[in-house]
Amino acid sequence: MGKVTGFKDFERQDESYIEVKERVTNYNEFTIPLSESEIVTQGSRCMDCGIPFCHSGCPLGNLIPDFNHMVYQEEWQKASWILHSTNNFPEFTGRLCPAPCEKACVLGIIEDPISIENIEKNIVERAFKEGWIKPQPPKTRTGKTVAVVGSGPAGLAAAQQLNRAGHTVTVFERDNAIGGLLRYGIPNFKLEKGIIDRRVTILEAEGITFKVNTNVGINYDINDLKAFDAIMLCGGATERRGLPTPGADAEGVVQAMDFLTQQTKVVFGEKIENQVLATGKDVIVIGGGDTGSDCVGTSNRHGAKSVTNFEIMPKPPVGRSASTPWPYWPLQLKTSTSHKEGCERNWLINTKEFIKDASGKLTALKTVNVEWKIVPGQRPELVEIEGSEKIWPCDLALLALGFTGPEKTLSEQLGLETDFRSNYKASNYQTNVPNIFTAGDMRRGQSLIVWAISEGREAARQLDIYLMGKSDLPTKENGDLPAL
Incomplete structure (x- = not known):
């Protein structure tokens, strides 16, 4: 695999970026790609390490040394075959995944790991450029109908896999365009939406039907959904976490997802x-x-005018924490490209009050510094530091606190059981209603895009077994090699 001395001969090389002063003037992606020869060189750094832990780090079980080796050999089409055998949408993960595979890379023990994510992106972009990614509709249909609710990465992956199995698949999306959080939760400067559109075009050509502006249980009758032979729920974890803090109702306290969604819609001409x-x-x-x-x-x-970031947790170490040794996902400071564009970052700080004027508009935040008291065997306790209160001028407070779980609309109308975190309960992705399956954040809680795709694939196989008694769809342990 790779060049035997590749990791000794060559250092890791990553994409560069357009200068900050230029890129903040627009919402376009701002990476500067490496040349083809540079990517080939990066592929050569991945050698036969004996046991490639990158496999276990990747929720999809991507065959990473295999496609890296094909890149090193300049066999780009074979690299694309291998990559797509386990990942339906490498163009998404190659841009958005935090790359747990790289944190599990054996080379990462002693040096910079292989640039797996960037190699992945370059493979799929080359495949689209060369026209290797073409619609592959199933040769025969089973006569079974499947409804997929939600068009995020879990729903799209499930839909494509179920369509490949020959079922007639309809995807329902409550927003006005396909993609879920990929579309409206991820800024355009991280994922230009044409990347989604070109893949959706492929899925449509393969025979999948998409229905937008269709909110199941709200403007689409739940009984119509029950008419399908089976249902796959991939609606995500969309209940946003708020702050039970005095003044949180002030004008100017806004949920992050509302802020981001509005801007993406404006980029594409919506008023x-x-x-x-x-x-x-x-x-x-x-x-x-x-x-x-x-x-x-x-x-x-x-x-x-100014951008400040608050985090209630301690500042992570610059290097890997001793509490998260290789090959685990590390507790480690992450400085994003957005942080580098201008941001004051603060850790161990808690908001005590949103201060508003007589008209109800936000004018400031009152905070207090905190520390975490750790007692073995007990839950960590948040302790305020006396005398550390501070007033921060603030016209706009954005709450980026994550999500508490899926909405209850579907679970209540379909009679589905939920767990203590409000996630939809499922055994092998099958809910308590036999013909209803669920995957992604709706089942596991807020997680990564790579987990969503993995869950969509695995859940599709289980639904296929339910309908047909068996399945030829691949598992994570046994990928397939589609002709592209």
């Missing part, structure tokens, strides 16, 4: 009444994850 804008404002983003980072990047593109 949003009373759009939330950060222009000229002191913005505070509460929450230190990817959504918080996306709010930082969007606020900078709006022309915010």
Whole structure:
């Protein structure tokens, strides 16, 4: 695999970026790709390491050394075959996945790991450019109908797999375009939406039917859904976490997903009444994850006066924490491209009050510094530091606190059991109603795009077995090699 001395001969090389002052003037992707020869060189760094732990780090079980080797050999079409054997949408994961595979890379023990994610993106982009990715409708149909609710990565993966099995698949999306959070939760500067559209065109040509502006249980009768032979629920975890803090009802306290969704719609020409804008404002983003980072990047593109980020947890170490040794996902400081565009970051800080004026508009935040008291065998306790209260000028507070679980609309109308976290209960992705299956964040809670695709694939196989008694769809342990 690879060049025997590749990792000794060559250092890791990543994509570069357009300068900050230029990229914040628009919402386009701003990476500068490596050349083909540079990608080939990066592929050569991946050698036969004995036991490739990258497989276990990847929820999809991607055959990483295999496609890296094909890139090194400049067998790009074979690399695409291998990549697509386990991953329906590498163009999404190659841009958005946090790359747990790289954190599990054996080379990462002693040096910079293989640039797996970037190689993956280059493989799929080459495949689209060369026309290797073509519609592959099934040769025969089973006569079975399947409804997929939700068109995020889990729903799209499930739909494609079920369609490949020969079932007639209809995907329902409550928004006005396909993609779920890929479409409206991820800023255009991280994923240009034409990337989604070109894949949806392939899926439509394969025979999948898409229905937008269709909110099942709201403007689409639940009994019509029950007319399908089987149902796959992939609606995501969309209940947003708020803050039970005095003044949280102030004008200017806004959920991050509302802020991001509005901006993406505006980019594509939709008119949003009373759009939330950060222009000229002191913005505070509460929450230190990817959504918080996306709010930082969007606020900078709006022309915010200042952008500040609060996180209640301690600042992670720059290097891998001893508590998360290789090959585990590391507790480690992550500085995103959005942070580098301009942001003051603060850790171990808690919002005590949203201060508003007489008209109800947000003017400031009152905070207190905190620490976590750790007692073995007990839950960590949050302790406020006396005398650390501070007032921060703030016109716009964006709540990027994650999601508490899926909405109850479908579970209540379909009679589905939920767990203590409100996720839809399922055994082998099958709910308590035998012909209803669920996958992705709706089943497992808020998670990664790569987990969503993996769940969609695995759940599709289980639904196929339910309908047909057996399935030829691949499992994570036994991928297939579709002709592209």
